[in-house]
Amino acid sequence: MIHLENIVKTFPGKEQNIHAVRDVTLDIEEGEIYGIVGYSGAGKSTLVRCINFLETPDSGTVAVKGFGAYSVQGKKILRKAEGSDNYVTAKTGDLQELRRDMGMIFQHFNLLDRSTIFENVAYPLKHTGLSKEEIKDRVVELLELVNLTDKINAYPSELSGGQKQRVAIARALANKPLILLSDEATSALDPDATESILNLLKDLNKRLGLTIVLITHEMAVVKTICDKVAVMEDGRVVEEGKVYDVFSNPQQEITKKFVSTTIGMGNVEKLLLKEASPIKPGEDGVLIKCIYDKDCVGEAVISETSRKYNVNINIVLANVEMIQDSPLGGLVVIVQGDDDQIDKAIGHLRACRVEVEVIEDGRMARIHHA
Ligand SMILES: Nc1ncnc2c1ncn2[C@@H]1O[C@H](COP(=O)(O)OP(=O)(O)OP(=O)(O)O)[C@@H](O)[C@H]1O
Ligand SMILES: [Mg+2]
Structure with missing residues (x-):
């Protein structure tokens, strides 16, 4: 196009x-x-x-x-x-x-303040060869399209922002x-x-x-x-x-x-990483963020992983976004268990197409202390 x-x-x-x-x-x-x-x-x-x-x-x-x-x-x-x-x-x-x-609409509507809604919508139809009657019919049709026929004789100042944008849309569509x-x-x-x-x-x-x-x-x-x-x-x-x-x-x-900025999981890492955060993985655990898409049922993979590798997986936060009618899921979990089993569990999640990001590895603190 x-x-x-x-x-x-x-x-x-x-x-x-x-x-x-x-x-x-x-x-x-x-x-x-x-x-x-x-x-x-x-x-x-x-x-x-x-x-x-x-x-x-x-x-x-x-x-x-x-x-x-x-x-x-x-x-x-x-x-x-x-x-x-x-x-x-x-x-x-x-x-x-x-x-x-090509129709165009803007942030500040750009309506003619001294003209009625009818005149605003009729404006682009000037000099198009349409008769007065035809213009009137078209304006009514356009206002019906944006559900605003009752404001046909009002002035822009009498309308809410949303209504003004509807007028702007009707005007933008005047020439089809x-x-x-x-x-x-x-x-x-x-x-x-x-x-x-x-x-x-x-x-x-x-x-x-x-x-x-x-x-x-x-x-x-x-x-x-x-x-x-x-x-x-x-x-x-x-x-x-x-x-x-x-x-x-x-x-x-x-x-x-x-x-x-829009996925609910966006800023959780920052919160979880704060010193004061009550959510800590412990010295035998790892705090991870998992993102899984529509081709993978995240929750089922989590419980399967827990069983298979004998690790505890505690869900700290769960979130599902609907994007274009398809779910996009996110989980923040703490995986606890034997060191090598944790690694295997994370490897398994990744193999199941879960995107895994390690937020905090508690085992590191233990190695540090030792
Ligand atoms: N008519 C102009 N004369 C001079 N500089 C311009 C003009 N229009 C845009 N610019 C400059 O071109 C760059 C891109 O501007 P533009 O308006 O396209 O950005 P934008 O992504 O639409 O920003 P915003 O989200 O603020 O609307 C900016 O640096 C802007 O200052
Ligand atoms: Mg801009």
């Missing part, structure tokens, strides 16, 4: 240039909700603004189904029409069309786009409004087959509605994949950090 290739965007800075986007290549499939996460300044907004040319890349290619491909080469924007083999200089109208036919770009659309909302907007986006994605590119700094949002996720750091995509895979097996440090 969207193919980005070698996108580069640099802004001139006072002392040095700001490399907002450094050579990003990625693919977004039709009907997908594609999350982009990263810390402030990572280049998320700039990258997404390059998709609809709100920002013109310095170089690179943007191909969008139905619009052909745009390629920026040395200050020139070239266009290859859908089905054609040749690039020709792009016309201003082409880019306007691209911008108009196939793609919606969402830049931190829930960042200014409370948890309830966030949930309801995310449900709406998921619903629109399913019902209209809308492809959604969703920027967020919250992994909880990604976990709730995204199919795939890209992690950006310093202008680059450093990790990318299906949400479940990224959550169950993050590769990069930054991804691990992001994942730990």
Whole structure:
């Protein structure tokens, strides 16, 4: 649906240039909700603004189904029409069309405060050749879609944040786009409004087959509605994949950090490692964290391991996350028993595809003392 290739965007800075986007290549499939996460300044907004040319890349290619491909080469924007083999200089109208036919929503809604909800939603329908009647019908239809028909004559100031974002979504969908770009659309909302907007986006994605590119700094949002996720750091995509895979097996440090902000197990190590922590493995035990995914029933493996190696396994903390309707489990346990049996038990867990991390090895303290 969207193919980005070698996108580069640099802004001139006072002392040095700001490399907002450094050579990003990625693919977004039709009907997908594609999350982009990263810390402030990572280049998320700039990258997404390059998709609809709100920002013109310095170089690179943007191909969008139905619009052909745009390629920026040395200050020139070239266009290859859908089905054609040749690039020709792009016309201003082409880019306007691209911008108009891709919906976009923002953190602060960007509504026209002095216009009614009707006028806000009708705004992008101006100059589209529709009659007054047709525009009215379309606006009502759009407001029905976001469940806000009763506010048609209200002003934005009379609406809650969640309702304002619904208006913004209705406006973004006015020209029946196939793609919606969402830049931190829930960042200014409370948890309830966030949930309801995310449900709406998921619903629109399913019902209209809308492809959604969703920027967020919250992994909880990604976990709730995204199919795939890209992690950006310093202008680059450093990790990318299906949400479940990224959550169950993050590769990069930054991804691990992001994942730990939403997985309930995230910060337990820090707490357990504190001097004052009442949870200690003892001198014949090891405190470990186990993560197991949908292909492995963690609890069953634990009791089997305990029996097989004659070790005690005490569960200190257990947690199951649902990601994309699949469980991702985590356990913190103390394994106690003979030294070599403990090692074998841990080896067995790993052989059963449980990811094991040793938090504290009590046996080390004993060896130290001896
Ligand atoms: N119009 C601009 N002019 C100059 N520098 C810019 C401009 N837009 C963005 N930048 C810079 O480019 C870098 C990436 O910015 P961008 O807004 O894409 O990051 P972001 O990941 O969206 O951050 P945030 O989470 O804070 O929204 C930052 O260093 C930013 O200061
Ligand atoms: Mg941004």
